[in-house]
Amino acid sequence: MRNVATIQELRVHIGNARASGKRIGCVPTMGALHAGHLSLVHAAQHETDFVVATIFVNPTQFGADEDFSQYPRPLENDLTICREAGVDLVFHPDVETVFPRQNATFVEVPGLSEILEGASRPEHFRGVTTVVLKLLHMVLPDVVYFGRKDYQQQLLIRQMVCDLNVPVEIRTCPTVRDSDGLAMSSRNTYLSGTERETALELSRSLKHVRLQFEEHDITPAEACRILRRVLADTPELSIDYATIVDAETLLEVDETTSRDTDLVALVAGHAGSTRLIDNQPLHRPRTTG
Numbered sequence: 001m002r003n004v005a006t007i008q009e010l011r012v013h014i015g016n017a018r019a020s021g022k023r024i025g026c027v028p029t030m031g032a033l034h035a036g037h038l039s040l041v042h043a044a045q046h047e048t049d050f051v052v053a054t055i056f057v058n059p060t061q062f063g064a065d066e067d068f069s070q071y072p073r074p075l076e077n078d079l080t081i082c083r084e085a086g087v088d089l090v091f092h093p094d095v096e097t098v099f100p101r102q103n104a105t106f107v108e109v110p111g112l113s114e115i116l117e118g119a120s121r122p123e124h125f126r127g128v129t130t131v132v133l134k135l136l137h138m139v140l141p142d143v144v145y146f147g148r149k150d151y152q153q154q155l156l157i158r159q160m161v162c163d164l165n166v167p168v169e170i171r172t173c174p175t176v177r178d179s180d181g182l183a184m185s186s187r188n189t190y191l192s193g194t195e196r197e198t199a200l201e202l203s204r205s206l207k208h209v210r211l212q213f214e215e216h217d218i219t220p221a222e223a224c225r226i227l228r229r230v231l232a233d234t235p236e237l238s239i240d241y242a243t244i245v246d247a248e249t250l251l252e253v254d255e256t257t258s259r260d261t262d263l264v265a266l267v268a269g270h271a272g273s274t275r276l277i278d279n280q281p282l283h284r285p286r287t288t289g
């Protein structure tokens with residue numbers, strides 16, 4: 001496995017792989033790698049011939065009061081994980097390489113970037129879409145892999161790639177969870193034992209509402225009320241939003257929403273000072289008779 005920090009070196013290795021006819025798969029990450037990230041690597045290995053993992057803690061997607069400086073950066077351990085997983089190339093640029101001082105251009109997806117995560121974290125998605133577009137231009141992959149855990153993020157990136165005619169295929173891979181149900185996240189390491197117990201209510205409430213929706217004849221709006229009611233039982237979890245939305249438009253369900261709509265339940269909240277997100281697709285209830 002190679003690991004490089006400059007765009008020049010990256011281009012040499014990618015150029016060589018492409019010259020030998022290999023399809024390039026890219027897995028963008030912020031490091032502190034866990035099994036969720038590795039599931040993207042495995043998907044990339046399955047579908048492409050040369051897998052590039054990028055590790056970059058992107059300052060432009062953190063708000064001023066967020067955890068940019070504190071975010072874990074265990075680079076050596078991440079490189080070992082990548083080597084053992086059979087990644088071909090790791091690109092771990094520094095901030096100056098990706099955002100030189102004179103960088104003036106940002107890319108934004110209005111609308112989708114302003115709701116839910118975007119309402120709680122202004123400028124977050126502007127940083128995400130900008131860095132992803134930059135990484136796509138640096139790596140020039142055939143296929144790029146994202147996690148469903150960041151549901152709104154992958155939708156925004158799909159919109160950007162479509163709007164800007166970026167020649168890349170996008171794959172979204174399922175959320176990987178710990179055995180207790182907590183969605184894996186690099187930020188889970190911040191949690192104390194009690195905070196983790198509190199955080200578990202996110203995945204538990206989502207599972208509960210999914211089962212209610214799939215097994216009972218309730219409307220999307222009723223399901224949304226159930227989700228909020230369940231979460232209200234855990235006041236230690238400070239909820240940013242808990243909602244059920246159209247899986248394509250992210251518009252919140254209301255009394256008129258049909259049960260046939262593709263839906264996703266989305267939650268975000270703080271356990272202690274750690275902000276976590278999670279989601280579950282809601283499938284159409286089984287029809288009877």
Ligand code: AMP
Binds near residue numbers: 028039147176183
């Ligand atoms: P991050 O390093 O947190 O920016 O995540 C990098 C990529 O890994 C993103 O596409 C995330 O959606 C994805 N990812 C993070 N956690 C998980 C998880 N638990 N399951 C699946 N994908 C994940």
